[in-house]
Amino acid sequence: MPELPEVETIVRGLAKRVTGDVIETVWLGQKKEPLKSSAVEIAEALEQSRIVSVHRMGKHIVFDLDRAGRASEVRANKKSSKTRLSSNSRKASPSGQEVNARAQWIVHLGMTGRLQVCEAQEEAAKHTHAILKLASGRELRFVDPRRFGRLSVATAGFDAAGIEPLEIDRDRFTALFRGRKTPIKSALLNQKLLRGVGNIYADESLFRAGVRPRRRASTITYAELEKLHVALKEILKEAIALGGSSVSDYVNADGEAGFFQLQHRVYGREGEPCLVCKTPIKRVVIAGRSSHFCPKCQK
């Protein structure tokens, strides 16, 4: 479901609502697919931790956690905890294992994942795989019908592969595609090159740049890559400004739909006239993904 603009929108909503809150307890469902780390590891890292910040890396949602505020620790020795943490970031957990004082909860939403902030009495949606009880009395729930989403924990050094498309400069962008025989569409979707671009925004940026999705990356001219670099950034920023694209069921952290789907020029418009030249939009399959383009506007 979500690509960079949708994840960014969700993260902004979550940051507003849960930053500073403390995770009291964690419930995890029985299905194993959504868990990349073990249930014990996740519960251990999250319970009694404070959510310091929420941010995005590519399509990953990263919750920065601070375990220093754990109730038992505070009770044990309020004064010395600060000193101890600054001189040594590692400390013993209640189970006796060494764990990092700072940890991260990493959420990837896959195709259909959602994170909801709910009142505790609200009935859990079908396909709820995780429930975090917060000190504020609310709950943070992970819901994912297709179970392509993934939950994991990391020590505070999580770094997704690839470069942020909104931060990459022109030279590094053009260098990404040099010598690659793969179709430009596949290269845009490759998260090890750029992180966060998915099917919609790959198609839309290729349309704006006037480049056909099947072109081999290595055959794209420098001028075309410059256009693509600008087009991709523009489109991602415009989509974020409109709260992302709601194609079927995407909603942000507040349960609201985005509006960028109204700006789509090619995605989901097979057979409809190009908004520039009226030529019917074509759909082909590249690397197993639907790919939409205007045969006249895109070379």
Next chain:
DNA sequence: ATACCGACCTGTCAGC
């Protein structure tokens, strides 16, 4: 090393 392709899941919708 690189690049396709199916697999992983459930839900929805079009067509018969």
Next chain:
DNA sequence: TGCTGACAGGTCGGTA
């Protein structure tokens, strides 16, 4: 009404 097949915002591992 109900069945079947195609398709869906993503990523992985196996194979060629």
